[in-house]
Amino acid sequence: MSRIRQDEVRQSGLVEGIGDDAALYGTKSDYLEVVCTDTMVEGVHFLKELSSPKEIGYKGLAVNVSDVAAMGGVPKYYLVAIAVPKTWSEQELAELYAGMDELAEPLRIDLIGGDTVSTSDKLVLTVTVVGEVKKGKQRLRKDARPGDAVFVTGTIGDSAAGLQALLGNLHPDRDAASFLINRHKRPVPQVKAGQIMSSADRVSLNDISDGLASELNEISESSCVKIVIDKTRLPMSDSMKSLNHEDAEKWMLFGGEDFELTGTVSRAVFTDLQKRCLAEGILLTEIGRVEEGPAGVFFTEDGKQTKLEKSGYNHFK
Ligand SMILES: Nc1ncnc2c1ncn2[C@@H]1O[C@H](COP(=O)(O)OP(=O)(O)O)[C@@H](O)[C@H]1O
Ligand SMILES: Cc1ncc(C[n+]2csc(CCOP(=O)(O)OP(=O)(O)O)c2C)c(N)n1
Ligand SMILES: [Mg+2]
Ligand SMILES: [Mg+2]
Ligand SMILES: [Mg+2]
Numbered sequence: 630m631s632r633i634r635q636d637e638v639r640q641s642g643l644v645e646g647i648g649d650d651a652a653l654y655g656t657k658s659d660y661l662e663v664v665c666t667d668t669m670v671e672g673v674h675f676l677k678e679l680s681s682p683k684e685i686g687y688k689g690l691a692v693n694v695s696d697v698a699a700m701g702g703v704p705k706y707y708l709v710a711i712a713v714p715k716t717w718s719e720q721e722l723a724e725l726y727a728g729m730d731e732l733a734e735p736l737r738i739d740l741i742g743g744d745t746v747s748t749s750d751k752l753v754l755t756v757t758v759v760g761e762v763k764k765g766k767q768r769l770r771k772d773a774r775p776g777d778a779v780f781v782t783g784t785i786g787d788s789a790a791g792l793q794a795l796l797g798n799l800h801p802d803r804d805a806a807s808f809l810i811n812r813h814k815r816p817v818p819q820v821k822a823g824q825i826m827s828s829a830d831r832v833s834l835n836d837i838s839d840g841l842a843s844e845l846n847e848i849s850e851s852s853c854v855k856i857v858i859d860k861t862r863l864p865m866s867d868s869m870k871s872l873n874h875e876d877a878e879k880w881m882l883f884g885g886e887d888f889e890l891t892g893t894v895s896r897a898v899f900t901d902l903q904k905r906c907l908a909e910g911i912l913l914t915e916i917g918r919v920e921e922g923p924a925g926v927f928f929t930e931d932g933k934q935t936k937l938e939k940s941g942y943n944h945f946k
């Protein structure tokens with residue numbers, strides 16, 4: 630435990646961190662607590678041969694911080710429950726925690742607890758993140774309204790292409806390979822963009838873990854609105870463009886693990902949010918519009934609308 634314990638306290642609200650039966654922290658009355666948990670499983674979310682312990686740790690925390698960002702929240706604390714195969718060395722485990730701290734340190738997030746058990750087979754890493762959002766500023770999937778612009782941050786599809794490069798199914802040039810694989814292994818959770826979205830009166834928001842099509846369908850269903858996107862406007866990275874690959878569109882729509890944010894906001898506010906994102910070096914692209922229901926996501930092609938199915942990553946297929 631002494632190896633895992635941070636040597637500094639980052640959050641002033643922390644009362645007891647690692648060391649007792651449970652952690653204690655104080656809360657502010659004008660804020661809501663944001664809590665989420667996501668698990669990464671060896672063989673499902675990563676392969677031990679292709680990712681270092683540091684990369685596995687980093688991503689395990691990043692995917693959770695991404696969910697807090699997608700609520701408009703700021704992450705503050707995290708807990709780590711880990712089942713470690715006997716083949717893992719203590720050094721590798723320490724590196725996994727160092728990977729998490731690479732993200733936690735600059736974001737000033739404190740590790741406040743967790744659980745460690747051994748397992749005979751695959752590594753399972755469950756991270757829980759606690760954050761806060763000012764009351765009324767939470768960003769929900771159910772807040773899309775007809776007339777809204779649909780947006781996405783950054784570029785999409787890179788992670789899926791990076792995974793294919795990692796698996797040896799794709800052979801980009803060296804620069805593109807390193808960019809795409811990095812996007813897969815080290816997604817940057819969009820906390821700053823989430824904060825900018827949180828400053829507006831109303832924004833619907835979701836992070837992209839299962840794929841843009843899946844996340845937009847969630848917004849559409851939660852808000853009971855129709856979403857129509859323009860596939861030609863989907864933001865593509867230069868590396869993805871350089872591949873000129875026939876699967877690029879599939880990766881952008883259904884690949885997942887982009888950990889960018891997608892959502893909707895009134896047209897009147899979109900341009901201001903876009904400017905504020907740009908000032909922070911964040912690309913914000915309008916990719917479609919919201920219309921009156923029934924729910925469903927569509928794209929226009931050759932003048933007609935086609936349904937964009939919810940297909941994306943599915944753990945049970
Ligand atoms: N096994 C579970 N038990 C309880 N709630 C769950 C379980 N799995 C998922 N959820 C909840 O279902 C919702 C959607 O989960 P998920 O699709 O994993 O979200 P995300 O893609 O944002 O990580 C969340 O509110 C999550 O907390
Ligand atoms: C070895 C390997 N195969 C496939 C994938 C792709 N993949 C695994 S899980 C996933 C979807 C996101 O994971 P999930 O647990 O559904 O995240 P959540 O929606 O809960 O945030 C994707 C695209 C991968 N990352 N690694
Ligand atoms: Mg989840
Ligand atoms: Mg999410
Ligand atoms: Mg998630």
